Amino acid sequence: MVFTSPSWVPDLPFEIPDSIPIADFMRNDKYRALPLSQSKAPFTCGLTGTTYSWATVLQRVEFLARGLSAHTGWQPNEGVAWDKVVGIFCVNTIDYIPLCYATHRLNGIPSLANMAYSAQELTHQLTSSSIRVLFTCQSLLPVALQAADAAGLPRSNIFLIPQRTDKLPLPSGFKTTDDLLTLGRNTHGLEALRWSKGQARRQPAFLCYSSGTSGLPKAVMISHYNVIANAIQTTTYESVGRKAKGVVTQVMLGLLPMSHIYSLVLICHTSVCRGDNVVILPKFELDTFLGAIQRFKIEQLTVVPPIIVRLLAEREKCRQFDLSSVRLVYCGAAPLGKQTIEELLKIYPSWTLGQGYGMTESAVGISSTGENDVLVMSSGSLLPGVKAKLVDVLGDGREITELEKPGELWIQSPSVVLGYLHNEKANMETFVWDDQGRWLRTGDEVMFVRGERGHEHLVVVDRIKELIKVKGHQVAPAELEAHILAHDAVADCAVIQIPDERSGEVPKAFVVRSAEVKGKSDDEVARMVLKHVEDHKASYKWIKGGIEFVAEIPKSPSGKILRRLLRDREREKRKAEGAKL
The missing domain is CATH 3.40.50.980 (Rossmann fold)
Structure with a gap:
């Protein structure tokens, strides 16, 4: 069964142009959701107020x-x-x-x-x-x-x-x-x-780096056509909810890193294409963030879960600022927990909280919450032009057709990228063909559920790829494992994600000590390994979940690390510790 967007979503209004660069698309009234003459200025610096x-x-x-x-x-x-x-x-x-x-x-x-x-x-x-x-x-x-x-x-x-x-x-x-x-x-x-006919389909517009499932981050080739397509898909999808709320243009927050596909496409292109003004901040600082909302009357906050968690933790500070302009909080990069959503909406009942699902390899959006069709805990419904199917990951690989039954998400969309640069192995694993055409294997386990209005919504269950999401950043366990194994104190290791209130998730390492450090204490060895990572990796990749020393790392007969067993063990350990409190 192939899943598609719900019946309330309009068809794409025109054929996606495939022979012009992104900038020509963005300034051409023939394609824009709103003509330039009726649009807000695209970019404003949230610190100086300079507007372009x-x-x-x-x-x-x-x-x-x-x-x-x-x-x-x-x-x-x-x-x-x-x-x-x-x-x-x-x-x-x-x-x-x-x-x-x-x-x-x-x-x-x-x-x-x-x-x-x-x-x-x-x-x-x-x-x-x-x-x-x-x-x-x-x-x-x-x-x-x-x-x-x-x-x-x-x-x-x-x-x-x-x-x-x-x-x-x-x-x-x-x-x-x-x-x-x-x-x-x-x-x-x-x-x-x-440009020749179809060049926008063939020519990369951006190289954005995705961690994938192993090794160092891989360059994803995103074509001009991919970005144009997703801007059209998202503006078409969101037009219904915005019309219902009487929104023509709005002021939107541009805080997330522009190097990340989430910000690059959804904020810097889709928002501007529909006539919005984007207030850009260089990085997240709570006072600056809250001050920009108050000063520029920002209506939509596009954020990641750790920012929501921070707002809840600093609710007294938030009350010192006028946040009444906010209408919509849109969260992506990782799912929000139900308790977090309910707590936020209890404090700000006038806000609508929506979530979306996407990835670098789909440039970016696959599903999104419409303001007219919100289902708590879901990542919304499929965008127009997206086709999806679920494949059983534990059985024989058959296609799943039932609702509320999870499987690996495979998608087709005009926004699915050209592939990885100089990495045919990853291309063959991620982009697969069958009699229905080319599919993107997301590596994520999801299910479709029916919402209150009767439409299908996507709910993320688990990440088969085992990526760790730290403040919206992707961290590949294999990259950290390879680096930790290079230390003389380590004979073997595995890295998994554990939940963290501020960051969403953080890496935790399971380490088998080597004979080189026989006389040293666990604390001393742990400090050595932590410093080894901190000296060479970005801060969001640091092992902030700590190090646990084990006798051996669970592996399959082929030698693959069984991280799922470690995650299950960690989950049971946390439950037991919670029961003792």
């Missing part, structure tokens, strides 16, 4: 592209896109999307790096993406320089994006985006980009 109109965005895109062309020699219709890969390693800024579009203007590909990366992790992205030019900011410059030196990227190709709130002068010896803008203003115009 569409005219400003397009002007900056053109000048940045001209300046970058003058620096690199790149021309729009010369060379191949893979020779024009631009890295962006920066906190959120209103120049983030203009930089992406300037790269597209030269027929290049932005490779977006997580601002929490360590130098080692950024080096991996610089080399695996073949990044030729890197944009970063002052606060991240030390990490960027260490990674660039390791990757052999010349410092002359590193540009700083000035943050208008920087208190210290910019380091000397580095050009900035302001320099590129000045250069672009004094440079002849670029020739128009010439």
